[in-house]
Amino acid sequence: MIDKIRMAELTSEEARQNLTEDAVVLLPMGSLEDQGIHAPMGDYLAADLVALEIAKTARADGVATFVAPVIPFGGRDYFDSSHGGISISHATLAGIIDDMFACLTRHGIRKIMIVNGHGGNVPVITEVALRWRHKAGLFVPSMYLWQVAYGLLPDLIGAEKAKKSSGHGGDPLTSVGLHFYPDLLRADLIRPAPTGAKVKGLEVSGFSTLRYDGVNIQAPIEALEATETGAYNCDPNLSSAETGEKLVARLAEIGAGLVRDHVARGLHD
Structure with a gap:
């Protein structure tokens, strides 16, 4: 298995050799909006890095997993008021995901999982994933990272603190x-x-x-x-960074498990 994980770093020949029908592609996406006056606006940075950790963990289990370039702009919602934020219409975002699916499936890459870091993306992801399931039998799960993480926090740091x-x-x-x-x-x-x-x-x-x-x-x-x-x-x-380390470890474990046990197997019934 090639050491490179990010699709953007593959040469075209490496892509031909490694992005086969057995490969899993993670599609990270997030947003550029107000995350608190203390935090960088691009939560897509975190989504991209978590996707990388998921891929590394899945590879340790023997699954050829790659990370596609992150979609940095989120679907437009109430955070459109963020100064300096950039969001895109749901129609535009749906078109981007549609086109990415089309490009991947054209080359026989059908084992895809979305790693999402923005709530405003959820309805669009649902719409596009359902459309591709109906028209092409493609079954693409989506892991909304922060929704999953909210559920993990009580066990990691205690219910009261969480x-x-x-x-x-x-x-x-x-x-x-x-x-x-x-x-x-x-x-x-x-x-x-x-x-x-x-x-x-x-x-x-x-x-x-x-x-x-x-x-x-x-x-x-x-x-x-x-x-x-x-x-x-x-x-x-x-x-805290300690809490973040624990969260990332669990998110990587859960995401890699989903890749290993289901996505890599084609999500058959």
Whole structure:
């Protein structure tokens, strides 16, 4: 098995020899948006690095796994208000994923898994994956990293701490960032998420919801209206490189297991 893992680093001859019908390709994607005033905006950086760890772990199990170039721009949502952020329409993102699937399958590469780092990508991934299953029998699972990580945190750091540290701008992404690229984070800007935001006289209860009469109501609000620091419902001070290391190890283990046990086998019934 060739040592190179990133598809972009393969020569064309190496691609012909190694990107066979037995190879697994991981497609990392994320976003460029406010991740908290202390953290780099590109969560795609973390998604790309986690995909690399998944591939390394899968290779240790004997599965020829490669990482495609990361899609850095996320599907447009309430984070479009992020200063300096770049997002793309759902139609554009769907077109990119569509075209990537088409290019890979043209050459017989059908063992694909998405490694996603942005919630706004989820509906688009679902739409495209279903379309390709219906028209070509392609079955592409997607691992939404931060959703998985939220579920892992209580066991890794304790339920009480996880409840306080988890949230946008906090765990899991801040801890993962402290593990992968601590030099890119600004410790001097870390602070607990602000509270008490209101829009149109109603309490903000989420990035897309307002609270009325004890229930959440969907509303067209923007992230900056929910929090001026990018952090929401969490304390990023509780994040740590140690937590990030534990999270990455488990994400790599889970992702590689899915690759080994299912994706590499063609996800047969």
